[in-house]
Amino acid sequence: MDLSIVIENLPLYLQGLWLTVQLVVMALFFGMLLAIPIALLRTSKNPLVYGIPWAYIYFFRGTPLLVQLFMIYHGLGQFEVVQKSFLWPFLKEAYWCALLAFALNTAAYTAEILRGAIEQTAFGEVEAARACGMSRALMFRRIILPSAFRRALPAYGNEVIFMLHGSAIASVVTLVDLLGAGRIVNSRHFAPYESYLTAGLFYLGLTFLIVWGFKMWERRWHAHLRPRET
Amino acid sequence: MFDLQGYGELVLKGFGLTVAVALLSLAISTLLGMIGAVAKLSKSRVARTIAGVYTTIIRGVPDLVLMLLIFFGGQMLVNDIGDWMGWEYIDISPFIAGTLTIGFIFGAYMTETFRGAILAVPRGEIEAGHAYGMTGPQTFFRITLPAMVRHALPSFGNNWLVLAKTTALVSVIGLHDMVYNAGAAGFTVKKPFTFYLLAAGLFLVITATSDIALRWTNKRYSSGVRKA
Numbered sequence: 001m002d003l004s005i006v007i008e009n010l011p012l013y014l015q016g017l018w019l020t021v022q023l024v025v026m027a028l029f030f031g032m033l034l035a036i037p038i039a040l041l042r043t044s045k046n047p048l049v050y051g052i053p054w055a056y057i058y059f060f061r062g063t064p065l066l067v068q069l070f071m072i073y074h075g076l077g078q079f080e081v082v083q084k085s086f087l088w089p090f091l092k093e094a095y096w097c098a099l100l101a102f103a104l105n106t107a108a109y110t111a112e113i114l115r116g117a118i119e120q121t122a123f124g125e126v127e128a129a130r131a132c133g134m135s136r137a138l139m140f141r142r143i144i145l146p147s148a149f150r151r152a153l154p155a156y157g158n159e160v161i162f163m164l165h166g167s168a169i170a171s172v173v174t175l176v177d178l179l180g181a182g183r184i185v186n187s188r189h190f191a192p193y194e195s196y197l198t199a200g201l202f203y204l205g206l207t208f209l210i211v212w213g214f215k216m217w218e219r220r221w222h223a224h225l226r227p228r229e230t
Numbered sequence: 231m232f233d234l235q236g237y238g239e240l241v242l243k244g245f246g247l248t249v250a251v252a253l254l255s256l257a258i259s260t261l262l263g264m265i266g267a268v269a270k271l272s273k274s275r276v277a278r279t280i281a282g283v284y285t286t287i288i289r290g291v292p293d294l295v296l297m298l299l300i301f302f303g304g305q306m307l308v309n310d311i312g313d314w315m316g317w318e319y320i321d322i323s324p325f326i327a328g329t330l331t332i333g334f335i336f337g338a339y340m341t342e343t344f345r346g347a348i349l350a351v352p353r354g355e356i357e358a359g360h361a362y363g364m365t366g367p368q369t370f371f372r373i374t375l376p377a378m379v380r381h382a383l384p385s386f387g388n389n390w391l392v393l394a395k396t397t398a399l400v401s402v403i404g405l406h407d408m409v410y411n412a413g414a415a416g417f418t419v420k421k422p423f424t425f426y427l428l429a430a431g432l433f434l435v436i437t438a439t440s441d442i443a444l445r446w447t448n449k450r451y452s453s454g455v456r457k458a
Contacts, residue, residue: 062391062437063430064398067409071430074413075423168292172402179295192302200291200299207290 005194009185016181017202023095023177024167027102028160034103035110040140042115053111060108065166068105073097073173094173102170106163113155117148150221157214161207168203178202234424237415241425244411245432251329251407252394252436258333259393263340268370270345281341288338294399296335301327301403328400336393343389347382348374380451387444394436408432 006013042053060068076082076091090096121144129139171180182199186192219226234241269281288296305322312320351374359369401410408429416425 059430059434062395063433064395064409066398066401067412067426067430067433070409070413071423071426074416075426078421078423165292168294169399169402171294179292179298182295183298186298186302192299192306196295196299196303200295203292203295204287204290 002189002191002194005185005189005191006198009181009188009195012176012181012184013178013198013202016176016178016199017206019170019175019180020164020167020177020206023099023102023170023175024160024164026099027106027167028163030099030103031106031110031163034107035114036145038107038111039114039118042111043118057108057112060105061112065101065105066169066172069098069101069169069173072101094170094175098167098170098173098175102163102167105166106159109159109162110156113152113159114148116155117150117152118144120151121147153214153218153221157210157218160210160214164203164206164210234415234428235419237419237425238428240411240415241408241428241432244406244408244429247406248394248397248408248432249436251325251332251397251400251405254329255332255336255397256390256393258330259336259340259389262333262337263344266337266341267344267348270341271348285338285341288335293332293335293396294402297328297331297399297403300331300334324400324403324405328397328403328405332393332396332400335396336389339389339392340386343382343385344378346385347378350381351377380448380455383444383448383451387440387448390440390444391437394440395433398433 038053038056042050042057044050072091073094076097082088082091091100125143125147126139129143134142167177168179170177171183174180176184178199179196182195185195185198189195266281266284269277270285272278301322301324304327308320308322312318355373355377356369359373364372397407398409400407401413404410406414409426412425412429413422416422419425
């Protein structure tokens with residue numbers, strides 16, 4: 001073990017850390033924006049409405065994130081329509097491809113978590129909302145979604161950790177995220193232990209941070225479920 | 231777009247390797263998970279601590295990081311030991327590194343699965359085993375193990391589905407699995423999207439088949455359970 005390699009390359013790791021955080025936070029944000037309408041459509045009883053969201057969720061949860069990333073990064077260039085479109089300047093960049101793949105992927109998982117939470121809404125709450133004369137939209141906004149988010153919180157915490165871990169494959173498409181930094185250090189010094197263990201420690205730290213953050217969040221949102229202090 | 235130009239066979243060959251890696255690492259992870267669960271529930275503090283550190287660290291670090299660490303680091307370790315012992319050069323194949331890493335990672339998830347399942351077996355059944363004069367291992371293999379299967383199955387099935395998808399990562403360390411071959415074929419005929427879509431479709435085949443098999447097994451192992 002030669003710690004001077006790690007210290008010498010610390011700026012590179014910090015740069016990688018910043019890219020990892022950026023990618024994960026943005027993917028989670030856009031993923032959530034997508035997941036809410038997908039989950040709502042998925043809970044419909046009409047096959048014409050829930051068919052497409054079902055297929056979307058099934059595809060993205062049933063195939064590896066790496067394949068999805070490759071389909072976007074290496075694959076989209078196959079189509080001339082894409083190459084000629086105004087989106088090409090973005091889609092030829094590894095950064096935007098990774099962000100797109102991560103967001104689409106986490107949207108599918110998040111939608112499935114939200115669907116479960118929405119379907120578990122106590123029916124009495126829905127009836128009460130109807131009895132108060134709420135419209136469907138108002139009922140979703142005021143009654144169903146707030147309580148569904150609460151029920152979904154523990155499972156969503158796991159999904160955030162999976163997204164962080166999944167984001168490590170960004171290094172496969174040339175991006176210098178945390179693992180990308182580790183790979184550069186390894187190829188420069190041929191020191192696999194130092195380079196990958198350092199990256200691993202950073203990921204471990206981020207994971208603990210997320211676990212702790214969700215614990216705090218749950219303490220707030222699940223305050224009514226905590227045993228009363230006597 | 232869907233003309234494979236004769237490269238479909240290459241992808242199918244990779245499919246075989248992907249399934250082989252997945253099944254082999256499933257076997258390793260089940261074994262490790264069993265050992266880990268017994269260690270976590272044992273009276274020995276050392277065993278509990280080792281199992282606790284194992285599950286915490288493995289589940290806190292991305293699988294690709296662990297895979298690269300074991301592939302490159304493991305090669306170095308073997309070289310060092312080889313120099314010291316005076317062996318010839320030993321090459322760690324990507325197949326062994328990939329399978330061991332995935333087995334090692336999912337062993338941690340299986341540990342949690344089996345630990346929960348063992349705890350769900352009614353205490354009385356195990357006590358009854360002891361009362362019949364069975365030894366500790368006898369009680370475990372005759373009573374606890376068959377009774378825990380039902381509780382372990384749902385989460386075991388989830389782990390398997392995630393594991394099967396994780397095998398895609400072995401393409402990064404150069405193993406010619408389905409994803410690697412799909413990439414190679416796609417670049418040769420300049421249709422990467424088509425070939426990655428084919429690989430994705432074959433992953434869906436694995437997922438869908440496992441879903442059916444798991445549902446069937448679940449039904450068999452729950453046949454003695456009353457349901458409202």
